[in-house]
Amino acid sequence: MSRLFFREALCRAMAEEMERDSRVILMGQDIAAHGGSYAETRGLFERFGPARVRNTPVAEAVTVGLAAGAAAAGLRPLAFITYLDFLMLGLDALVNYAAKLRFKSAGQLTSPMVVKATAGAKGQGPTHAQSLEPWLMNVPGLTVLAPSTAGDAYGMLKTALRAPGPVVFIDHKKLFPRGGSVPDTEELVPVGSAAIRREGKHLTIVAHSYMSVLALEAATALAAEGIEAEVIDLRSLAPIDWETLTTSARRTGHALFVEEGQVVCGVGAELAFGLRERLSSLRVARLGAKRAPVAPSPVLESFIVPDAKDIEQSARDLLLANVKNGTHRTGKEET
Amino acid sequence: MVLLRSFEAALLRQPKPGFQLLSRGEEAIAVGICAALQRKDPFLCSGRSIGPALARGVPPGGLLAELIGKDGGPNRGRAGRAHVSMPSVGLFGAHGVVGGNLTVAAGVALAQQQLGTGAVALCLFGDGACGSGTLHETLNIAALWRLPLVLACDNNGYAVSTAVRDAIAAPRLTDLAAPFGIPASAVDGTDVDAVAAAVGEAVEGARAGRGPWFLELQCARMAPHSTLTREERPPAEVEELRGHDPITLYEKRLRAEGILSDALWAGLMAEVDAEVAEAERFALAAVWPDPEAAMLDV
Numbered sequence: 001m002s003r004l005f006f007r008e009a010l011c012r013a014m015a016e017e018m019e020r021d022s023r024v025i026l027m028g029q030d031i032a033a034h035g036g037s038y039a040e041t042r043g044l045f046e047r048f049g050p051a052r053v054r055n056t057p058v059a060e061a062v063t064v065g066l067a068a069g070a071a072a073a074g075l076r077p078l079a080f081i082t083y084l085d086f087l088m089l090g091l092d093a094l095v096n097y098a099a100k101l102r103f104k105s106a107g108q109l110t111s112p113m114v115v116k117a118t119a120g121a122k123g124q125g126p127t128h129a130q131s132l133e134p135w136l137m138n139v140p141g142l143t144v145l146a147p148s149t150a151g152d153a154y155g156m157l158k159t160a161l162r163a164p165g166p167v168v169f170i171d172h173k174k175l176f177p178r179g180g181s182v183p184d185t186e187e188l189v190p191v192g193s194a195a196i197r198r199e200g201k202h203l204t205i206v207a208h209s210y211m212s213v214l215a216l217e218a219a220t221a222l223a224a225e226g227i228e229a230e231v232i233d234l235r236s237l238a239p240i241d242w243e244t245l246t247t248s249a250r251r252t253g254h255a256l257f258v259e260e261g262q263v264v265c266g267v268g269a270e271l272a273f274g275l276r277e278r279l280s281s282l283r284v285a286r287l288g289a290k291r292a293p294v295a296p297s298p299v300l301e302s303f304i305v306p307d308a309k310d311i312e313q314s315a316r317d318l319l320l321a322n323v324k325n326g327t328h329r330t331g332k333e334e335t
Numbered sequence: 336m337v338l339l340r341s342f343e344a345a346l347l348r349q350p351k352p353g354f355q356l357l358s359r360g361e362e363a364i365a366v367g368i369c370a371a372l373q374r375k376d377p378f379l380c381s382g383r384s385i386g387p388a389l390a391r392g393v394p395p396g397g398l399l400a401e402l403i404g405k406d407g408g409p410n411r412g413r414a415g416r417a418h419v420s421m422p423s424v425g426l427f428g429a430h431g432v433v434g435g436n437l438t439v440a441a442g443v444a445l446a447q448q449q450l451g452t453g454a455v456a457l458c459l460f461g462d463g464a465c466g467s468g469t470l471h472e473t474l475n476i477a478a479l480w481r482l483p484l485v486l487a488c489d490n491n492g493y494a495v496s497t498a499v500r501d502a503i504a505a506p507r508l509t510d511l512a513a514p515f516g517i518p519a520s521a522v523d524g525t526d527v528d529a530v531a532a533a534v535g536e537a538v539e540g541a542r543a544g545r546g547p548w549f550l551e552l553q554c555a556r557m558a559p560h561s562t563l564t565r566e567e568r569p570p571a572e573v574e575e576l577r578g579h580d581p582i583t584l585y586e587k588r589l590r591a592e593g594i595l596s597d598a599l600w601a602g603l604m605a606e607v608d609a610e611v612a613e614a615e616r617f618a619l620a621a622v623w624p625d626p627e628a629a630m631l632d633v
């Protein structure tokens with residue numbers, strides 16, 4: 001095991017895959033000599049050259065379209081979208097072309113592309129902070145991955161670059177400078193596998209990306225009160241690892257779903273419904289952003305986006321059965 | 336061209352032809368382009384794909400089956416007109432979103448460049464896509480990276496009911512390529528030989544590494560926008576379009592040049608009639624997809 005920053009783990013995964021497969025190319029804003037907006041491509045331009053590490057203009061529609069078409073014609077492109085918010089500008093090629101290509105060509109064509117997009121609030125305000133994962137989970141044909149650790153960043157990006165169809169790989173601004181253990185030998189994380197980060201018997205907390213970090217912090221605080229929370233890091237949002245979720249929730253009887261984005265038609269809504277179909281007596285609650293755009297002011301941002309304290313409170317509320325009709329939105333919000 | 340015209344007439348005879356975009360009046364563009372492409376050159380087109388697909392070599396029976404939703408189509412009823420593809424004959428695919436195939440075509444061209452295939456991607460799109468940001472993003476990157484890409488605009492005068500002059504500020508569509516330093520030419524899209532020659536020059540230039548080329552192929556859409564759209568052009572204007580029928584124009588020229596005789600023309604018609612009749616037989620006999628097949632290849 002080595003200790004690497006999350007951004008270094010991504011870089012190592014890209015370097016190894018580019019070495020292994022000459023069809024892998026990188027395209028995006030500021031990824032060449034600049035080394036990536038989050039320093040995650042540092043050294044790759046110098047190592048692999050301008051044909052395989054390509055800066056693009058500020059033009060997300062053509063960036064995603066280039067990746068979709070190049071993938072369909074034999075390359076394995078990784079397109080960088082600096083802020084997940086801007087993927088909106090490239091959604092047509094991703095959703096209407098790449099995600100449907102295998103289906104609409106009856107298996108004659110596929111588009112094995114990866115879009116790496118960065119989500120999460122970190123002071124940048126309404127259009128540089130959104131967590132839009134549910135929009136993507138809704139699309140048949142898309143694989144959606146969102147690691148929270150350096151080890152998974154490495155293992156999951158490698159998996160994405162070998163996947164048979166389009167993958168959206170979502171990372172988070174607050175994860176890049178975090179350190180973690182990364183295996184020294186190649187280790188891939190399969191699609192559709194969640195990870196149990198902490199075991200517990202009283203409730204299951206399900207989160208992904210940076211919220212997994214906060215869920216673990218909350219679980220530590222809850223343990224001091226005698227509440228043993230099991231923390232599951234989803235890692236794969238599409239497809240979902242129902243088996244791991246169901247096994248845990250059956251044991252604890254309570255499930256709290258935490259996401260950084262909006263709860264309306266959100267990750268938690270989908271998971272709660274899916275688990276209640278499997279476990280009809282399960283008590284569920286969800287926690288996400290309040291129903292407002294993300295504001296740049298630190299005071300406003302931290303009010304809107306959940307933190308570890310909010311997770312703790314939602315867990316207590318769920319266990320105290322302080323709920324109406326068996327479902328519950330957040331500890332504070334009654335909309 | 337005659338096959339394309341006759342095939343579309345057969346399509347309209349089907350009980351449920353669906354929402355179709357016909358190529359009537361635009362046959363010389365499809366046929367001229369495909370005459371100039373090599374088999375390995377990926378051809379991408381818009382949702383007005385029926386003529387282009389036939390010209391590229393998609394078997395008429397299979398295409399008709401696809402258009403009416405049968406399992407015997409090349410895409411087993413999942414693509415229809417808007418997304419039909421058959422890479423084995425060089426039809427990389429149609430895309431039903433206006434302007435949607437432009438950025439994809441840039442990627443397909445990038446793959447040819449990177450993999451050294453020596454092939455050139457050609458994207459045929461309508462004048463309606465000329466107001467779309469995807470065209471301008473594509474022109475920019477194609478010029479910047481010298482992609483082996485030919486962007487061929489089928490200018491039939493209207494985006495549904497909106498005339499080009501009401502949609503595009505540039506006086507000429509070829510002006511759109513100028514800021515990017517991309518060579519551009521306007522061609523009579525009702526003259527199949529002129530289309531083939533212009534496309535040939537553009538494709539071979541791109542193949543030789545000279546980067547992208549923009550072509551405006553001017554023609555007249557002889558039918559309404561789609562089989563479900565009202566014709567809003569004045570009757571006199573529609574009547575006037577008969578004078579721009581690429582088939583009649585070519586027939587007259589070949590006769591004047593002494594190449595086409597009555598006997599040859601009659602023989603050609605009989606051949607096309609037989610081919611279209613066989614296509615209809617094939618498509619009608621084809622089975623419907625198993626509903627459960629909807630879950631395959633997702």
